[in-house]
Amino acid sequence: MKQLRFGYVTAPVLGVLWTFVIALTVAIAMSFATGSAFRPSGLGALIWGAGLGLACLPGPVWKPVAAGIIVTIAALFGFGPIAIGNGVSGFSSLMGAAGTAGFAAFGLWIMLDEVAFGPINRHVFEAAIIKFLTGFGYIFFTAIVLIPFYVMVLTSLKNQAELIQNPLDFSVDLSKGWDLLRSYDELFTQFNFGTYLVNSFIISVLTVFITLLFAVPGAYAVARLRFRGRAAFSRSILLIYMVPMIVLALPIYIAFSMLGLRNSLGGIIMIYPVTTIPVALYMLQGYFRGLPAEIEEAGLMDGLSRLKVIWKITLPLSLPAMASVSLYVFMIAWNEFLLAFMLLDDPSKFTLTRGIASLNSSEIPRQHLMAGSVIATVPIMVLFLGLERFMTKGLTAGSVKG
Amino acid sequence: MSDVSPPKGSGPLARLEARLAWGLLAPTIAAVALVVILPLLAIFWISIKPVSLSDLRAPEVVIREDIRGDYEAVGDEAAIRYRLRNSSQDQPIRGVTITDTIPQGLAVFDLDPRCALDGRALFCDFGDWDGGFRETLMIPVMVEQAYLDTNIRPQDTDATVTGRASSVLTNATFTFDNFKRVFDGDEFWSVLWVTLFYTVFGTIGALLFGLFAAMLLNKSFKGQGILRGLYLFPYVSPVIAVAFAWILLFDPFSGSANALLIQMGVTQEAINFFGQRPLALIMVTLFEIWRYFPLSFLFILARMQSIDSDMYEAADMDGASPFQQFWYLSVPQLLGILSVLFLLRFIWTFNKFDDIFLLTGGNAGTRTLTVNVYEQAFAVSNIGAGAAVAVVIFGCLLLFSFFFFRFISQEEGL
Structure with a gap:
């Protein structure tokens, strides 16, 4: 040197x-x-x-x-x-x-x-x-x-x-005007992508709500309340977070086939939140631990019950964490592919990711596949860029403390 | 004042608190048990059962009913025909019976010995059926005026069928063939090797890229926020979208990457990036690195920003060069987060399914254990073998998490 x-x-x-x-x-x-x-x-x-x-x-x-x-x-x-x-x-x-x-x-x-x-x-x-x-x-x-x-x-x-x-020529002929967006138009008019967009949106939003409904009390219990088996519980959350989806997808597929829940959005909504609850619980409990316990104790002294304390003190204080967890869960649900691919066969009930997968055939031109990808990517990007600060904080502060 | 000792056991307040805690956790525990624990147990069960995709539907009696014969006037003869079969080719159905109502105006004048007629109610007992059994039952009838008037044909009333079939999922047949299949031959070892290559290099690569990117952005300048957002794109966009974008980009016939390489004179003819060994495996590993470096980057950046800058100033005063500062100050500080990230990412990469499935479908030497589950269960239609692979994965996972918790308990005090 x-x-x-x-x-x-x-x-x-x-x-x-x-x-x-x-x-x-x-x-x-x-x-x-x-x-x-x-x-x-x-x-x-x-x-x-x-x-x-x-x-x-x-x-x-x-x-x-x-x-x-x-x-x-x-x-x-x-x-x-x-x-x-x-x-x-x-x-x-x-x-x-x-x-x-x-x-x-x-x-x-x-x-x-x-x-x-x-x-x-x-x-x-x-x-x-x-x-x-x-x-x-x-x-x-x-x-x-x-x-x-x-x-x-x-x-x-x-x-x-x-x-x-010429695979390298990406110059766009602007003189074509609206004709440039033909693939998008065809996807929405002939391939039902409007419905898929709505389906994906509804499923993701519902997943966020159900996840929070389960994870907030659970996270509070793990973070604040003393009970036997707390440490073991907190570990098993992480452990469940690590179980591969494909291992669960197989029995879920079998069970849904037998119960006739395949091909229904209801079935999907039953499964998605459970895959996100452990993550959300883990992120939230990390945040709850960081909140000063004294404020809650003051609330308890003033005669609030525990549940009221959660509702009136802890939740308002943890709005930023809630926002980041919601965003993260929304992202997981929106991007989820494996379960949608295995459980949905009926083209009228597809989510966006399942819809894109159905475009992957030799009869459908490539630009449709890419247009579908753009349709799925743009909303999550916009949402994410708008709330990037929450995302960054939530991911790092909650899930793994450095 | 003789018995002054600390209280033993838990007091009423502690019990109340514990009860509240379990109450708050109950919905989560119930949901997780239903969707995670139960399927895991099911996987173990299925892995020792000879189940194929077609066995998921229990064998049942398929019945078709119609009326045969020309009948136009009262007194014509016709026959009610029941065509019955066992839907399964190899599973028996026991105690098959059918119950049906003969429509008004059809007089049964000859009855099969297995059947009995009580008023209009027909009951037939067929006993046990082997797999693939078929039967046609004819019941000759005489047409009366009432039938011609009402126009209710026999097939308008549904026949009730009973029969006990043992589903292979619930009966007591067990087999170790699934595991034998999985471990047999060279295939398993090649799958394991591919999985390890993908996991180890994918994890380390994503960590190194993340570290590099974090160092780039660990200073404030105009546009830092934009770049940070941009570098997270691969992670937040749907895997299916970016996987197809990669496939298109590296397509051997119309892909831009090949066109670029040919134009630059790197290669003479198009390279089939996702279709040949061992390039396909390297490509899916690169995809993994590309897609997940943002995650490591975020965590490492957060840790970097929490390091005290005084330390670097002091080192600067003492004459430490930038590389020395990195090696002797930053690396030891980052070691904790790096090792936690390594373990987490290692497990997650090991579990990854979608990426490879979308990019190559497990072809061209890229079949990992997780892809093998899908391959066995759905491509080969052998659910049992797929479950056996899943059990192997779960075993590996337990092994990893053992290390993980030993380590992370020291790191995080969990």
């Missing part, structure tokens, strides 16, 4: 790595946006990255700017860190070349902020490495998270022929 700790070594090495990362990112982004041929060039990144790294060492600002412009021009002529295929439009080429050079130079300028040309100390060296890793991390995670969703949304707007012709 010691040999690396010279500005004239660190800068080119980081330069090469970073330039390649940026070239790859820009190539993928431009390919996905335009469908044209962009690819990173290893050799280009090696040569130009080293140069950029040296140019971006602290010094006058014109150096990195000039280096960036030179790399852009080199890329446009086909010798840069990004290779642009023939027949790519001038604007896209310029975007790709300038984007690569610009982001590479800008990132390096920040990374090498304190790195001197000569020997550098360990602190400065590691700070530069960490800045590189941070930049790489942001790009990496954003890319891996966004790409599948990007593909999902844009596939739903295209048609089968376009998809097979």
Whole structure:
């Protein structure tokens, strides 16, 4: 490591790595946006990255700017860190070349902020490495998270022929207007997705209510009241949380087949809350323990009964926890697939996830499948982004205390 | 003042409190017992029964009734025909009887010896039937005017059938064939190996990714909230939606990933990501990491934010480099949450079914134990074998939770 700790070594090495990362990112982004041929060039990144790294060492600002412009021009002529295929439009080429050079130079300028040309100390060296890793991390995670969703949304707007012709071309032809949303329209008019949406919503909301109805008293008992077997009980909740669904699904399937409860939303509503009660109970009891017991004791002294204490003191105090538990339970119920898949066969009673599963056949075009996925994903995303704060807090504070 | 000693046992207040506690817990216990404990017991029962999917319906007598013969006027002869069969091909039904009402205006003039007529009520006793047994019973009748007038045909009144069939689920036939099937041959070991690979690498990968992501977001900057929300997307969206998005993305014929790889010159021809060994297993493990790193990320981030920043300032003053600070300060602080997460995620990944089922259906060397339950029970239609696999899973789970509780009791004081 010691040999690396010279500005004239660190800068080119980081330069090469970073330039390649940026070239790859820009190539993928431009390919996905335009469908044209962009690819990173290893050799280009090696040569130009080293140069950029040296140019971006602290010094006058014109150096990195000039280096960036030179790399852009080199890329446009086909010798840069990004290779642009023939027949790519001038604007896209310029975007790709300038984007690569610009982001590479800008990132390096920040990374090498304190790195001197000569020997550098360990602190400065590691700070530069960490800045590189941070930049790489942001790009990496954003890319891996966004790409599948990007593909999902844009596939739903295209048609089968376009998809097979160029799988990379996700450009959306806005001149089509409302026709872009044809898959969605067909799902709602021909495939009954309106009903599925309503079914899923009703089931999820009912699951939330029933779960809370069971879990709140239970969680309070485990958190506050002293009784023999409390520790054992609190453990067995966790244990039940760990029983795999497929193990339960088999006997439930058999029992429902015999009782004639298959194919009924009532049967689903009987099962879903029980799968979420242990989680909810565990999360809530964690929160209840954190509430000061003194307030409740004061309530008891003033003549309230235990149940009144729960209703008038504990519940209002734990509204944030209730919100996060509700959100989490709603998410589980909304996303649940296995039980819906096994227990529902009648297309008029499907939930959204079961409805999507039924779209997975070779006779139904892919864009319908993706449109269905978008329909199922958007509501939970909206709800979640709106209440993200609760979710984050509830998940971490309640379920596993760090 | 001689007997001053602390009270023994529990006092009335403590008893009251305990009673209230059990009262509050009772609904939960009842519901969980019904939907979790009972099915678990059922799994053990079924695993030693020779049950297949078709046995779920108990054998019953299928009956069809109609009237045969040309009859137009009073005095014509006709016959009431009962076609009966045992719905099961191999299960016997014992003590089969039918009871029916002969419609007004049909005079029975010849009766099968097994039947008896009391007024209009017909009762026939067929004794025991073997599996696959069929029988056609003809009852010749004379048509009278009343029949022609009322137009109530024999099939308009439903015949009542009785018969005792022992369902294989409740009888006393037991077998260890299911377990023999499960453990037999190389298949079990390959399934176990796939499960372990998936679980171990899925868990560790998700933890490392989560740690990395948490370190990225463990500072406040503009857009931190947005990024944090964005990084949780894989976890909160429905598994079926993201699984199909992955399948589409990595499709060998029209997938964008292949098009991209070919364009970049990484590969010459399309790769069948979810269809060939051992790539399919690696892909489903990557999917698992992708989908669950947000969960580890959330927990690790929460723990990181609760670490005192004074410590880092002190370390900075003492000249510790950033990597040293990470290794000697952050890692020891995070070790607790990391190990709890590892155990939890290990168990949950082990239990995971939907992801692999949706991505590959257990093909191309990705069949884990949980997928094997479904495969045996529904694809091969052998419910008993599926239950046997489930029992094996449950055994593993008990083993894991033993470690889990030994460990987590120290970690959390549960």
